Amino acid sequence: MSSKPTLAPEAQHSFLRGVIERVASARHDPRPPVIVFDLDGTLLDNRPRTVAILREVASVWESSRPEASRILASVEVENICYGLADSLAPFGVTDEALVAEAQTHWRDRFFTDPMLRHDRPLAGAVAFAHAVYEAGATLVYLTGRDLPNMSLGSWQSLRDHGFPIGVVGTELVCKPTFEMSDELFKRGQAPLLRRIGQVIASFDNEPGNCNIFLETYPEAASVLLDTQHSTHAPPLLPGVLSIRDFSLG
Numbered sequence: 001m002s003s004k005p006t007l008a009p010e011a012q013h014s015f016l017r018g019v020i021e022r023v024a025s026a027r028h029d030p031r032p033p034v035i036v037f038d039l040d041g042t043l044l045d046n047r048p049r050t051v052a053i054l055r056e057v058a059s060v061w062e063s064s065r066p067e068a069s070r071i072l073a074s075v076e077v078e079n080i081c082y083g084l085a086d087s088l089a090p091f092g093v094t095d096e097a098l099v100a101e102a103q104t105h106w107r108d109r110f111f112t113d114p115m116l117r118h119d120r121p122l123a124g125a126v127a128f129a130h131a132v133y134e135a136g137a138t139l140v141y142l143t144g145r146d147l148p149n150m151s152l153g154s155w156q157s158l159r160d161h162g163f164p165i166g167v168v169g170t171e172l173v174c175k176p177t178f179e180m181s182d183e184l185f186k187r188g189q190a191p192l193l194r195r196i197g198q199v200i201a202s203f204d205n206e207p208g209n210c211n212i213f214l215e216t217y218p219e220a221a222s223v224l225l226d227t228q229h230s231t232h233a234p235p236l237l238p239g240v241l242s243i244r245d246f247s248l249g
Ligand SMILES: [Mg+2]
Pocket: 038, 039, 040, 041, 042, 204, 205, 206
């Protein structure tokens, strides 16, 4: 899906170290350096959230559908794809009614504050966020999670995992409503980041969002996290870099 292959580990390490250096050299500029992070699939792996929800479905189904319940309870993080139906098909759970029921439960639970505690930071994410923050960057967590249902859990999750949050030079920006499309939201928000300072780099797992940032800030690094993304994603524009995680080596 990437226009370029994902950077090899050494290239990723030196690229990320270069971002830290660029922030450090811009810290006394009239317009302070800004680093933009998406949350789901970027700083945080949300697949454990889906696994936790499947375990809930498994317990609901325990007596009525013991076989399907046993299967759902056995699904691990590595088995989770972008779509729930795709995640369950390899286990033989293809019955439309069953999948639809699991899907409904998933949709009711996935986009809610209490479930966000299941997310786990990507490798190196906490350390990298601290490194750019300490180097002088303002961090903007720009997420398609919605303000009414997911902002408090997001804030708590960032705090509990040790990301810089709740201190000068950090912002959590959420989508105003659940129904709004993530891409429309980010397209509207991206130019507004100029009021904070100069964007040095942005990180997102959705090719569409990476393209928006490359178009809005061609002088900055637009970086794709090669984790999972939506199945209807557009091709990545040439110029967007791709990395696997935030490990600095
Ligand atoms: Mg994302």
